[in-house]
């Protein structure tokens with residue numbers, strides 16, 4: 182089956198064509214430069230930019246896949262969660278295309294698409310797992326008992342992991358999004374130089390909290406204002422912040438995997454691009470005998486390819502198509 186998928190939940194306008202488990206095209210038009218000026222995503226601007234970019238992105242997805250609209254069997258779009266006005270643009274455009282082409286339409290939960298993204302290209306190897314989804318908007322720990330059957334174990338009670346990277350980076354003066362910048366600077370920094378809190382590390386729950394860490398970096402910089410003029414100390418600071426975030430993410434993921442007696446750990450979402458997180462997860466899984474599946478770097482950040490792949494799995498599993506008057510969804514819950 183051939184599916185056109187659209188994703189506009191935040192600041193990437195994306196369209197993809199997928200066929201039989203393969204992503205034929207996955208076009209992502211990023212709005213980072215637009216929002217960088219404001220230090221974060223401005224929802225109203227994101228929605229307007231999606232409106233402007235969607236037709237060209239969809240056209241390019243068809244062209245790159247060498248598929249014509251008439252060859253499409255179904256259309257999928259991110260239904261939520263996300264920025265409501267941004268979601269509306271892609272979701273309603275996709276519904277309109279489904280109506281015009283008289284094709285079935287399916288709305289996809291954004292987190293669920295991240296959740297299954299580590300298996301893209303290899304669903305035959307699927308096995309029950311504990312999955313960490315960590316991005317700019319969310320940090321969620323999920324127990325995936327079988328394909329399409331999963332239970333949320335915990336989530337952040339305040340800031341997301343990526344938000345912590347972005348906001349502490351902003352305090353240091355790094356451009357938005359600061360996550361990739363911290364990743365780069367941390368490479369030549371000492372992760373033990375400064376001791377930042379590891380929130381909820383030992384609280385016994387599967388929840389996360391990152392706002393206290395952000396506040397402690399703020400106070401640290403207030404008390405050490407000269408530090409930012411010393412490039413090596415900035416690298417040490419980045420490495421120390423990254424170490425605190427990564428330690429909590431890895432420890433809680435591994436603890437949940439041990440408790441639920443799964444044999445596999447997966448990770449996805451934008452922060453999964455982080456090299457230290459990837460390395461620490463690899464080492465921890467090796468030590469504890471877990472198989473690790475990380476989403477490919479190109480599929481960690483938001484993209485329509487993962488939406489299309491999940492839509493196809495759902496159709497194959499007999500999921501009902503969503504009526505065309507279905508509304509967008511909000512909230513943190515996974516379907």
Ligand code: KG4
Nearest residue numbers: 316317318343358360364451452455482483
């Ligand atoms: O999944 P995503 O594209 O969008 C959301 O759904 O939020 O994730 C974006 C987030 C941003 O917070 C960005 O700073 C973070 O992922 N990120 C990273 C890295 N690459 C992206 N954080 C740390 N290290 C990276 N290499």
Ligand code: ZN
Nearest residue numbers: 295316450483
């Ligand atoms: Zn995402």
